[in-house]
Amino acid sequence: MAAATSEVPIVFSSLHRRLAVEGDPVVRVSLILAIAQLAREHQDERAPAWARELWSDPGRSPEIRIGAGLAWLCLVGDPVPDELRALLTDPSTDQCSDLFQRVPWLGPVDANSGLRRCIHEMLTPDVPWHSVR
Incomplete structure (x- = not known):
């Protein structure tokens, strides 16, 4: 949308407003990733803090926290905070695999081990997946 309209601030605002009221967890995750992608493309310096606020809030739903954690990883080159690493590697994260399988932004996710x-790959890109299974 932003590329088509060249109205990046309007698109950002629209995506954030939709996220605030969206009830479908798959759409919420997709909105988070869309906002992060747009922020990365347009070098929005506020986006990492926004994503961190979402993933670090234990009152948020697991899919919001995981999606925001993945978004944060895409937005920064900083070392992964222990709190985020704990969230993403917690065994309960696997319960969101089916949901993330339906998120169109994440191609290789499947119902078995795709989210994991x-x-x-995002946390340890230098360690081949097949060596940890």
């Missing part, structure tokens, strides 16, 4: 593989 995606997280592994």
